[in-house]
Amino acid sequence: MVLPNLSTDEILDGIRQWIEIESPSDDVAALARMADKVTADYEAIGALVERIPGRDGFGEHLLVTDNRHCPPEAVQGPGILLLSHMDTVHPMGTLAGPLPFRIEGDRAYGPGAEDMKGGTYLALAALRQLAREGRKTNLPVRHLLVSDEEVGSGTSREHIEREAQRAKYVLVTEPARSGGKIVTARKGMADFTITAHGEAAHAGVEHHLGQNAIREIAHQILALEAMTDYARDLTVNVGLVTGGTRINVVPDMAQVHFDVRFPSPAIGEEILARIRGLQPHNPKVRLTIEGGINRPGYEKTPGIAALFEHARKLAADIGFDLQDLKTGGGSDGNFTAAFAPTLDGLGVDGDGGHTLEERLYISSIVPRTLLLMRLMETLK
Known part of the structure; x- marks a missing residue:
């Protein structure tokens, strides 16, 4: 398999544009601006975007569908669910104050850089590259982006579980852990x-x-x-x-x-x-x-173990050693693992999440995008 030649600069610029639209969980207007941008970026690559209205004072959610790459008979069947969130823990004004977007060596700083606008954008970049090169998938790909993960996913849980029930696999673009490890179990x-x-x-x-x-x-x-x-x-x-x-x-x-x-x-x-x-x-x-x-917590089931082993081999072909771990932190993957094998922590590698030193590692952008892309292409 010939790997595509992805542009780090192009993907990083897209991440920057998303970071520079601040979107704290409790600001519906800010989340709407973020949803507008994500919708425009996905529609620009030919994907379909459904906007799910928010409720109870929280923002809307987005369901992206891109079935152009899979066989027609597979379109309505179980697919690959990419799962991300658009909200951050940082209040409005963080970007203009203590945490502006900036690049220092291999680090790109900004509110949500690591958790999780970086990883969320990688999913779009992977789908964009599939479209550019006319590459194929065996399964339909859907991307659910929610707006309230950082405050417990109270209004999005029903949508997460609905989509997980019609998924064969779930790939969560939360940030990597401990130097690039992905998550196969959560407390x-x-x-x-x-x-x-x-x-x-x-x-x-x-x-x-x-x-x-x-x-x-x-x-x-x-x-x-x-x-x-x-x-x-x-x-x-x-x-x-x-x-x-x-x-x-x-x-x-x-x-x-x-x-x-x-x-x-x-x-x-x-x-x-x-x-x-x-x-x-x-x-x-x-x-x-x-x-x-x-x-709810979940353990590394045989289905998750098999999915991880598949991802580990793909990562080796790309050129890096993929390892996994169990973490005490929660994510929306906690909701999906009961319905479909789930890999979490597939987003960018970074550090300082939820702090004023939040950053992603630029060197992780291309390898992690390639891994997402190869998972979409090879999962059956």
């Missing part, structure tokens, strides 16, 4: 809020009549943190604590918000049962426990 994720309802009282006059909700939450925090078990790859992280009104009032309310990561569905159900079974240390304080799993 499950849950988040909870525990509220302690106590009894207010004057701290100086009737302290003995109060039931201190903050004290109760302190006991719950110790119980929660004790659930972390590194040997089982299980973590419970208390991330936010609130409560009280004034220092001279016994607090009648306090809350703790915490994050749970677990390696398997069985351990996930076990830890959820333990959390939901927590009882107040002070029987005169009432607890309410809210929350649950927001992204």
Whole structure:
């Protein structure tokens, strides 16, 4: 197989244009501008774009279809789902302030450069090259771009799962991990809020009549943190604590918000049962426990292992050693793995995601685009 001669400069310029349209998850107008640009770029290469209206204050999603490369009889069948997101964690003004687009050596900086406008654009670049060279695929290719991944995919999950159910394979263009590794398993994720309802009282006059909700939450925090078990790859992280009104009032309310990561569905159900079974240390304080799993975990199934081995051989032909790992971070791949073999982390290699040092490595652009392109061409 003769590999195409891709232009790093052309692809990087496309990524730059996407980075320079800021698109935080909570800004519908900004996301609409991003969707306009993605739509125009995809229509310019002859793909069809369906715009899925947003709801509940979140932006729209895009479903791109390009069936020109596969046999006519395969068009309506199971295909390859490319899965990406258009939103970033960076607020408006980041580009003009602390994180402008810039190039320093092999690094291109900017909001979303690594997570994940870089990887999202690679999918377009791969499809564009297929069209330019008249190359063929065995399966139809669909690209779903969602607008709320960074805030939990609450409005896009139904679309992700629908498309995953009609996919034979799912390729997620989240950034690579640990120097270019792709993801073949992810931990499950849950988040909870525990509220302690106590009894207010004057701290100086009737302290003995109060039931201190903050004290109760302190006991719950110790119980929660004790659930972390590194040997089982299980973590419970208390991330936010609130409560009280004034220092001279016994607090009648306090809350703790915490994050749970677990390696398997069985351990996930076990830890959820333990959390939901927590009882107040002070029987005169009432607890309410809210929350649950927001992204299911998945293991490296035989189907995923076979898909990874196929990708590893393609990468070797391209000229690099592809390795995989399991990560505790979540992505929309958590939703698709239950329906179809999923490879995640197929986007650019980079570093500093979600920080003001976010960057992609320019040297990763062509190899990763070629890998996506060869996966589209060879998967059956």
